[in-house]
Amino acid sequence: MKAAQWMGPKDIQLGTVPKPMLTAPKDAIVHITHCTICGSDLHMYNPDMKMAMEKGLILGHEAIGIVEExxxxxxxxxxxxxVIILPVIACGDCFYCKNKEYSLCDKTNPSQDMEQLYGHRLSGIFGYSMLTGGYPGDQAEWCRVPNADLVCVKAPKNVPAKKLLGLCDVTPTAWHGNELAEVRKGDVVGVWGCGAVGLSIQRLALFRGAKKVYAIDKDPQRLALAEKYGSIPVDVSAHKNVADYILGIESHGLDRGIEASGFRSTNSVAHKVMRGIFIEGDSSDTVSAIIKATRKGGNIALIGDFFFTTNQFPIGALMEKAITLRGGQLYAQKYFPYLLDITVNNEYDPSFMFTHEDNFESISENYAKFNTHEVPGGLKVCLITEFGRTHPTE
Known part of the structure; x- marks a missing residue:
């Protein structure tokens, strides 16, 4: 079968590998019809995660398809x-799964490196480095899905593919961000990042009843999309200090601040230099701004993928302002069937994030475009496999 393989930094190749087989009694083999590239896939595409990669690993954790076996x-x-294939591989039986904290699953990730790094192992994730189990991803023509009853969501055949593909990871991640930040009716919310996840967080915050949502980014095209969907755009490049700007128009500050731009986002010279000479893994630029802009007693959620350590973190402001800070990978399974229901009932449409469509065989070129924000329309590409092109379901 054809599959997108990591061969080194900025080197994703469409290779030919053996088709997966059932290896455990709870497995399913899914014939992929559509998949996409996630912003977090760029951590592997760029050198950020090269120490945790293995040459030939199949990437991808956002795909839909038809159960074959x-x-x-x-x-x-x-x-x-x-089915929708969820990114988080959970067992359903451990302490964390029973508490519906599926991305904290104790049993599906064998990585001793992660345990040594964090003190515990998190769940397995498809195509997301050896730290999360080294599972082959679903940017491929077929995918073996462990614990399929829990990791797959059965979906109607008459729903457009892009709606279902948007439910694989981005929409439940965005809902998770709102849950962690405890976004409620009447809140003033700030979201750092206007990629597919950031825009989805903003739209779902408004869906949950937020009074105002500020969209913070420096990409003009994405800021325009944020404004189109009801957020108030804030251009980072136009304001020397974004936190001071927000506090100038919201005297109490934000009720909820959500980080969705990721650890690679740097604004200050200090953090650019520290990351450049490898004395810092993650940057705290955006987190520092969020802490300052969030009101006393407010909530902050970290959704951008932070992996390592950071310097100059304002722990004093976090503590003294009595701010609640939470983070973590999405509890994907927890948010279904609710997210599928609001999509099927046309209360929410996640397909907006797909601003381009292409054949799966062009995935290498699309990685390069996605990395430089050159995907037509500015957001995500929907990739269709040969099976998806010849066997349409909707």
């Missing part, structure tokens, strides 16, 4: 079912 212990799926 199931193991003897799969109860809720059958061949021919259309």
């Amino acid at each position: 199931i193991g003897p212990e799969v109860k809720n799926l059958k061949p021919g079912d259309r």
Whole structure:
């Protein structure tokens, strides 16, 4: 089968690899129809995560498809079912899964490196480095899905593919950001980042009843999209200090601040230099601005992927202002069937994030375009496999 393989930094190749087989009784084999590239895939595409990569690893954790084969212990799926493959591989039985904290699963990630780094292992994730288990991803023509009853969401065949593809990761991640920040009706919310996840957080914050949502970014095209969808755009490049600017128009500050730009986002010379000479893994530029701009007693959520350590973190302001700071990978399974229901009922449409469409075979070129914000329309590409092109479902 064809699959997108990591061969080194900025080197994603469409290779030919063996088709996966059932290896455990709860597995399913899914024939992929559509997949996409995530902003967090760029951590592997760029050198940020090269120490945790293995040459040849199949990337990707956002895909939909048709179930082709199931193991003897799969109860809720059958061949021919259309499914959303969730990115988080959870067991369903451990302490964390029973508390619906699926990305904290104890049993699906064998990485001793992660355990040594953090003190604990988190869940397995498709195509997301050896730190998260080294699972082959779903930027491929087929994917083996462990614990398929929990990791797949059965979906109607008459729903447009882009809506379902948007539900794989981006929409539940955005909902998770709102949950961590405890966004409520009447809140004033600030979201740093206007990529697909940031824009989805903004739209879902308004969906939940937020009074105002500020969209903070420096990409004019993405800021225009944020304004189109109801947010108040704030151009980082136009303001020397974004936190001071926000406090100048919101005297109490933000009720909820959400970081969705990622650890690679740097604004100050100090952090650019520290990252450049490898004395810092993650930058605290945006987090520092969020802490300053958030009101006393407010909430902050970290959704951008932070992995390592940072310098000049304003721990004093965080503590003295009594701010609650939370982060973590999405509890994907927890938010279904609710997110599917509001999509099927046309209360929310996640397909907006796909501003371009292409054949899966062009994935290498699309990685390069995505990395430099050159995807037509400015957001994500929907990649269609040969099977998806010849077997349309909607």
